[in-house]
Amino acid sequence: MAVDNLLAKMTLEEQVALLSGADFWTTVPVPRLKIPKIKVTDGPNGARGAGSLVGGVKSACFPCAISIGSSFDPALARAIGKALAEEAKSKSARVLLAPTVNIHRSGLNGRNFECYSxxxxxxxxxxxxxxxxVQGEGIAATIKHFVGNESEIERFTMSSDIGERALRELYLPPFEAAVKRAGARAIMSSYNRLNGTFTSEHQWLLTQVLRVEWGFDGIVMSDWFGSHSTVASVAAGLDLEMPGPTRDRGEKLVAAVKNGEIDAARIAESAHRILDLIRWTGAFTDVEMRAEVAEDRPEHRALIRRAGAEGTVLLKNNGILPLNKNDTGTIAVLGPNAAEARIMGGGSAQINAHYSVAPLEGIRKALAGSNAIFHVKGVANNRLVKLYRGPVHIEYFNSTDLxxxxxxxEDIDLSERFWMDPISKTFNINAFSARVVFTYTPEADGVHVFGLVSAGRSRLKVGSQQVIENWDNWKRGANYFTAGNDEVRKGVTLEAGVPVQIVAEFRSPIAGDGGLHLNAIRIGVELPLGEAEFEEALKKAQTCDVAIVFAGREGEWDTEGNDLPDLRLPGRQDEFIARVAAVNPKTIVVLQTGGPVEMPWIDNVAAVLQSWYPGQEAGNAIADVLFGFAEPGGRLPQTFPLTLEDNSAITGDPAVYPxxxxxxxxxEGVFVGYRHHDTRKIKTLFPFGHGLSYTTFSWGRPKISAEAIGKDGLKVTLNITNTGKRAGADVVQLYVRPLAPKVERPDKELRAFRKIRLAAGEAKQIDLCITLRDLCRFDEEARCFIADAGEYEAVIAASAEDIRHTCRFRLDEDWKLSVGG
Structure with missing residues (x-):
């Protein structure tokens, strides 16, 4: 289909129609010209399709981005991208809303887990x-969030005030690489403002940088409800307002053109890009939008399991790992994440996974037939009251008062419902009510806690008693992307084995509720753990040969819409780990978090694994590493500070954070993560790039290809030998250090890396390249990148703190690169 010819046949109204979504997930079709709609889908670790954030058609759940980043393996990322494109096709989607490439400015960002490093x-x-x-399979990738979205606090309005040097050196490069090297077909603007202006209407960002300097020819779409204007956003270069139906475009934009507020040629440019995206995805020749299906592919299962191990970081090991499956003795499997499969973070990254494997299940499979595994939870780590899982009946009313x-x-199997689209053509998603009913049968006597969260108004009855009133007293809080209230809790005494009917009533939000217009309800019920289970877990740890504590957080903590309160493990987990280690010297801690945590117990445990959120094969991947069926392939993509206050964004001044x-x-400018710790000489808990292996490696002395770097760059060559008794992988990192910088610069910066897999006794040569751009800093006055003449070091390291070799070289004269170079 010739896009130019098609565009010429379109009326202004039809062109404008293309610049907004039709609904939550699709673009607007133009039947007269046989222009089809196309579907987009979240997200980074799975293709959810058009379903709810909870429930919906099932999909494969892959490891989260920080886990993929931990692998230091772009080939693995490529394989995951290919598989996710296949998943997107199963949902009849042509655009995947991923990857997320915002920088880990601190460990507190609620979406830290969604970002690589x-x-x-x-x-x-x-x-x-x-x-x-992704794009090799004909699915368009959407790199996000452009730019400065490093926190979830007041994310819809907050201005990220970032100097141009920090932008050019830290925050923009991943987007630049996506455009120039990978040919990304779409970019999503962020919610926040950048230096005072919303990114969705930021002329400098969306036109000057993106299109003029980088040559981007794809589309720019808003984050959902993240556009705020009719003329300014279009003029700045925002092509697509999402979701639909339109709020600020449509008739308003047509009128703006006719009134001379914006040129019709600008509308045509954006419409052309939308048409070109439709053409690129093949939708003109394959117009059918098929029903979404769940495709549980064996090859995806295998890839997820392998990727989970590749992203697992062995932080500490006193020789206890890997465990010998034939001689483990008795094992106490403890902690809140042992029997719960923590496979993903929260927010828009959520999907309805085909299945999930908890670590306890993975260990039992690994030790099939063993009677030596004992499980006690001991402590909890959930932020919200536990969801009820079982039959739930919902009735809907086309009124706001039932x-x-x-x-x-409808009947669902979980006491949470998130409504994105109308349930029928005659249903008003903005003015409805619902009654949610299920029967809960307690397993033990005691005071059970009920929790109620809603985006919209709600109330809860337990039996005949109204327990929670969240209707007239509803207040916007931290849940459901800040469109829901803070959880309201109430204790009710229940008797074991005696069923009780739970009834929740809901109505859609009313004017003045603020935030995004979302509809959701969440009903939790649980009998809180007491001191008896804590003590029972300690006794089991004391009597077993090995204690494995599965600790960390889950998707209610690591979630879009909220930042974390601190870097401590929630609840009593730190105390629990310390007390388990005190009674069992063979204590192994397996952490599942979306970022760094403080570890006050680190000196007293035998081993620590960081397993992040590794997808639906979580328990199998973790067991593979614990028992040595797979190597812990990960290296930290983010510095783990000793304390939160060691982070460069945490200064005590609220203007800096939050x-x-x-x-x-x-x-802090460019001094983020290891750049801050290295330059300021601040001790870390574990440095960037750190990760241990089950084998040993010898690194030969590197050779540098020349004493002076020229326009073709330099090459550093070295030999790596696996000196151990088993196969394994190592990650060689190359940092560049200016020896006499003309302005303040980080001590060193990562410029190349290589993951190398070797059999026992095997040796290989690797090459690492340095370019002139790798020497550069950004000069705000000259408005260009400058590599200063002088002496440099190529720092060959296993982490930011584990330096193995250095090679000196020089640049004989200043070298400059324009921002469009």
């Missing part, structure tokens, strides 16, 4: 691999 080079390499994998006859009913008066100031 604190380092722009590592982020860029992983993103390029991922995008190539009046009239029910117009629809923000003040609508602005958050990135005063």
């Amino acid at each position: 604190e380092d722009p080079h590592l982020t860029s390499e992983m993103a390029v691999g991922y995008i190539e994998g 009046s009239g006859a029910a117009v629809h009913a 923000g003040k008066d609508g602005h958050v100031e990135y005063r």
